[in-house]
Amino acid sequence: MHNQSSALQQGPCRLESLDDLNKFREQLERNIDPDHPEIVVCHGTGCLASGGEAVSNAIQATLDASGIKAKVIPGIKTTGCQGFCSRGPLVLIRPQGIFYQRVKPKDVGEIIEKTIVQGEIINRLLYKDPQTGEKIIHEEEIPFYKYQDRKVLHNIGKIDPTNLYDSIMAGGYQALAKALTTMTPEQVVQEVELSGLRGRGGAGFPAGRKWRSALLAIEKKGRPVYVVVNGDEGDPGAFMDRTIMEGDPHAVLEGLILGAYALGATEGFLYVRAEYPLAIKHLGIAMEQARAHGLLGKNILNSGFSFDVRINRGAGAFVCGESTALFTSIEGKPGNPKPKYVRSVEEGLWGRPTVLNNVETWANIPLIIDKGGDWYKKIGVSHSTGTKVFSLVGKVNNVGLVEVPMGLPLSDIVEKIGGGVPGGAPFKAVQTGGPSGGCIPYSLKDTAVDFDSLTEAGSMMGSGAMIVMDDTDCVVDLARYFLRFLEEESCGKCMPCRFGLSRMREILDGFSEGRGTQADIDDLISLSKAIQDGALCALGSSAPNPVLTTIRYFKEEYLAHLEDQNCPAGVCKALITFQIDPEACNGCTSCARKCPVGCISGGKKEPHTISADECIKCGICKESCKFDAVRII
Amino acid sequence: MTTSDQHIDELMDQYPPKPEYLIGLLQDIQDQQGYISYGAMLLASEHTKVPLSQAYSVATFYQSFRLDPPGEHEIKVCLGTACHLNGGQQLVDGLSRKLQIEPGETTDDMMFTLSTVNCVGACAIAPVAVVDENYHAGATMQKLEREMRKVIDLSSDKIMGEPNA
Numbered sequence: 047m048h049n050q051s052s053a054l055q056q057g058p059c060r061l062e063s064l065d066d067l068n069k070f071r072e073q074l075e076r077n078i079d080p081d082h083p084e085i086v087v088c089h090g091t092g093c094l095a096s097g098g099e100a101v102s103n104a105i106q107a108t109l110d111a112s113g114i115k116a117k118v119i120p121g122i123k124t125t126g127c128q129g130f131c132s133r134g135p136l137v138l139i140r141p142q143g144i145f146y147q148r149v150k151p152k153d154v155g156e157i158i159e160k161t162i163v164q165g166e167i168i169n170r171l172l173y174k175d176p177q178t179g180e181k182i183i184h185e186e187e188i189p190f191y192k193y194q195d196r197k198v199l200h201n202i203g204k205i206d207p208t209n210l211y212d213s214i215m216a217g218g219y220q221a222l223a224k225a226l227t228t229m230t231p232e233q234v235v236q237e238v239e240l241s242g243l244r245g246r247g248g249a250g251f252p253a254g255r256k257w258r259s260a261l262l263a264i265e266k267k268g269r270p271v272y273v274v275v276n277g278d279e280g281d282p283g284a285f286m287d288r289t290i291m292e293g294d295p296h297a298v299l300e301g302l303i304l305g306a307y308a309l310g311a312t313e314g315f316l317y318v319r320a321e322y323p324l325a326i327k328h329l330g331i332a333m334e335q336a337r338a339h340g341l342l343g344k345n346i347l348n349s350g351f352s353f354d355v356r357i358n359r360g361a362g363a364f365v366c367g368e369s370t371a372l373f374t375s376i377e378g379k380p381g382n383p384k385p386k387y388v389r390s391v392e393e394g395l396w397g398r399p400t401v402l403n404n405v406e407t408w409a410n411i412p413l414i415i416d417k418g419g420d421w422y423k424k425i426g427v428s429h430s431t432g433t434k435v436f437s438l439v440g441k442v443n444n445v446g447l448v449e450v451p452m453g454l455p456l457s458d459i460v461e462k463i464g465g466g467v468p469g470g471a472p473f474k475a476v477q478t479g480g481p482s483g484g485c486i487p488y489s490l491k492d493t494a495v496d497f498d499s500l501t502e503a504g505s506m507m508g509s510g511a512m513i514v515m516d517d518t519d520c521v522v523d524l525a526r527y528f529l530r531f532l533e534e535e536s537c538g539k540c541m542p543c544r545f546g547l548s549r550m551r552e553i554l555d556g557f558s559e560g561r562g563t564q565a566d567i568d569d570l571i572s573l574s575k576a577i578q579d580g581a582l583c584a585l586g587s588s589a590p591n592p593v594l595t596t597i598r599y600f601k602e603e604y605l606a607h608l609e610d611q612n613c614p615a616g617v618c619k620a621l622i623t624f625q626i627d628p629e630a631c632n633g634c635t636s637c638a639r640k641c642p643v644g645c646i647s648g649g650k651k652e653p654h655t656i657s658a659d660e661c662i663k664c665g666i667c668k669e670s671c672k673f674d675a676v677r678i679i
Numbered sequence: 680m681t682t683s684d685q686h687i688d689e690l691m692d693q694y695p696p697k698p699e700y701l702i703g704l705l706q707d708i709q710d711q712q713g714y715i716s717y718g719a720m721l722l723a724s725e726h727t728k729v730p731l732s733q734a735y736s737v738a739t740f741y742q743s744f745r746l747d748p749p750g751e752h753e754i755k756v757c758l759g760t761a762c763h764l765n766g767g768q769q770l771v772d773g774l775s776r777k778l779q780i781e782p783g784e785t786t787d788d789m790m791f792t793l794s795t796v797n798c799v800g801a802c803a804i805a806p807v808a809v810v811d812e813n814y815h816a817g818a819t820m821q822k823l824e825r826e827m828r829k830v831i832d833l834s835s836d837k838i839m840g841e842p843n844a
Contacts, residue, residue, distance in 0.1 A: 091799070091801050091814070092801050092803045092804055094814065095801050095804055095807065095814030095815075095816050096804060096816050131801070131802075131803030131804065132803045132804070134803075134804075279800075280797065280798075281798070282758070282759035282760045282761075282763075282797050282798035283759050283760035283761050283798060283802055284798070284800070285798075285800030285801075285802065288800045320706065320743055321743075321796065321797075321798075321799060321800075322800070358702070358703070359702075359703065359706055361702055361705075361706065361741030361743045361744060362741050362742035362743035362744075362797075363740065363741050363742060364797065375702065376699065377698070377699050378697075378698045378699040378700065378701040378702055378727070378729070378737070379698075379733075380736055380737055380740035380741070381741070382740075437800075437802060439760070439802035439803060439805070440760070440761055440764055440802075441764070445802065446803055477760070480760070511760070513760050513761060513764070515764070519764055524760075524763075524764075527760070527763050528760075531758075531797070535797075537740075640821070642773070642776055642777075664769060664772060664773055664776070664820075665766065665769050666773065666820055666821075669819050669820065669821070670821065
């Protein structure tokens with residue numbers, strides 16, 4: 047960073063052409079020594095939550111303090127999410143590419159003393175492959191990274207997202223400059239059509255076709271036309287879009303500007319969830335920097351094309367991820383969806399033609415324009431081109447963000463990249479697509495992960511959440527969880543969603559309390575059909591998916607709840623009891639002291655017992671037992 | 680005019696008087712004052728030319744708006760899918776029992792507000808609880824009780840009720 051500030055002083059403030067941008071980038075590159083040591087600290091939300099900022103502060107403080115014996119003082123850089131969240135805080139030493147994980151502030155002195163000054167590797171901080179037991183030094187050799195194909199995420203974890211120059215050196219705004227100087231708007235649309243790019247927000251509608259429809263609408267209705275980024279990533283368990291906005295905000299912005307150029311829009315909107323304050327901050331900084339350098343605003347790169355963008359913060363309504371609800375929210379009203387007799391490309395924001403794409407979709411556009419639609423469509427499979435970013439979470443060893451070409455078998459993602467389920471057992475199911483998606487059982491582990499194959503399996507791509515479940519997760523409970531979520535988030539405008547979801551949830555409550563009947567399963571299926579057919583928007587019509595897929599693949603688990611009054615996973619509270627194994631209990635009294643209702647008895651150094659009548663099944667005894675003596679029966 | 684009205688005036692200056700800016704203005708008011716008082720809502724509705732009834736409709740439609748003053752500290756428990764699978768709901772139940780309030784409520788001494796959030800996107804470190812903007816990875820009741828004692832010690836000499844102590 048210190049090298050770049052001198053370039054900033056010499057560099058032009060406003061870039062006027064492709065040539066200018068190229069010269070500027072070369073100038074920036076000349077000022078950077080690729081062999082200069084650099085300590086890169088991940089500042090994604092996961093690493094920050096596990097203490098990443100304390101680590102970067104400690105590095106800065108150590109470097110600031112005098113007495114470092116290194117010949118060259120290393121630079122320090124903080125980046126967006128590097129993806130491997132379960133191993134955070136992550137520290138990468140460049141240029142060697144040494145990957146340290148779970149770094150604590152107390153390790154910093156040693157990292158500088160040994161690795162930076164003496165070039166030694168600190169074994170203790172290396173990643174250990176749980177499958178082979180082998181310690182791995184370099185990032186790219188770690189299976190979690192090795193089997194990925196990072197295209198959209200390419201810059202994230204490498205660049206400082208608050209530094210435009212870092213982005214430019216990584217190829218940022220190349221595609222925009224190329225389009226503005228050598229391509230007509232029509233050629234940009236054609237390139238996106240050729241690429242086969244499908245929307246990453248869930249439904250997978252071809253982006254090029256959407257843009258083409260908008261152009262036809264403009265022919266009829268004239269301009270203005272609006273371009274909008276859907277950054278209202280509300281799916282629980284999904285954080286791809288947040289990572290892209292936080293880690294490479296210029297890529298989203300560049301994609302949007304390209305879209306605006308293609309469609310002749312002068313105004314755009316970034317609709318971002320308020321729960322993502324860092325994403326809002328980074329996008330805001332990126333917009334200011336881009337404006338100051340003539341990459342956004344009036345007369346972009348002196349091409350005569352002008353476009354500007356505004357950020358709208360969401361206010362905590364899941365339904366606002368739906369296009370018509372999102373538009374009414376931007377207009378300042380409650381986010382109620384509208385019936386889609388006319389599509390939003392024709393009548394969107396303020397009744398004007400509008401192109402709304404998801405964050406990841408926009409971030410793909412610069413790649414397509416830079417390298418060509420032909421190049422792009424070779425990645426992935428024929429009807430699902432390109433890569434897809436997934437958040438791989440739940441009961442899996444390597445939790446984090448992964449990007450793979452479309453069409454990879456599900457098991458490759460969970461087992462090769464994710465390292466399988468902790469303990470080595472096969473996974474029970476993978477839930478994809480969030481509340482609108484479904485559960486794919488282990489027997490379908492070879493399902494290709496692309497739009498059409500997932501839909502065929504009864505699930506959907508969704509925005510890319512992938513939640514791995516094992517034997518201790520109950521599918522009835524999960525279906526009930528998603529229904530309760532959607533019931534709360536339903537805007538209440540249409541009947542099937544307002545009443546139907548509540549009724550389905552009540553039936554599932556019955557299952558989890560052992561009151562279900564065979565007829566209830568049939569009722570769930572027929573209610574599902576009615577909601578699918580009758581709901582006004584996709585929130586409602588896709589809501590039955592988690593229930594339908596779990597009934598389809600895990601019917602025996604539903605039956606166990608109703609016939610045997612048993613929750614095989616040991617989750618549904620009404621069907622389980624907590625017991626203490628007298629063999630394993632050594633009478634340490636820890637659980638008895640912590641039990642909030644005082645229902646555990648037993649003398650010191652004697653096995654304890656739980657009074658089942660009084661137990662509220664809060665699980666605190668199990669959590670506090672160091673000898674694993676509390677069992678769920 | 681009270682000081683808080685003056686602050687709101689300053690915020691309003693940043694927004695053109697159009698209905699589309701209502702949500703942004705209400706968000707800024709809440710960021711500054713912790714909640715949206717009746718007076719603040721009135722000012723915002725007048726400024727953006729949205730009838731008060733409709734401004735109220737907006738403020739109650741969106742989950743993030745708060746119409747009552749929050750406690751000194753906020754404990755947010757994430758109930759995203761990964762957190763749910765790892766025991767997020769047990770944390771909510773436990774905190775609810777400990778503080779004797781339901782999610783969305785504030786303790787009588789105005790010390791803690793308990794709330795839930797759909798997903799903070801920190802799924803790798805589930806279950807997550809956020810105490811005053813500090814994320815707690817792998818949260819347990821024991822860790823959170825320790826944290827609550829810590830913030831109480833920091834902010835005042837009040838002692839939290841220990842029903843089972």
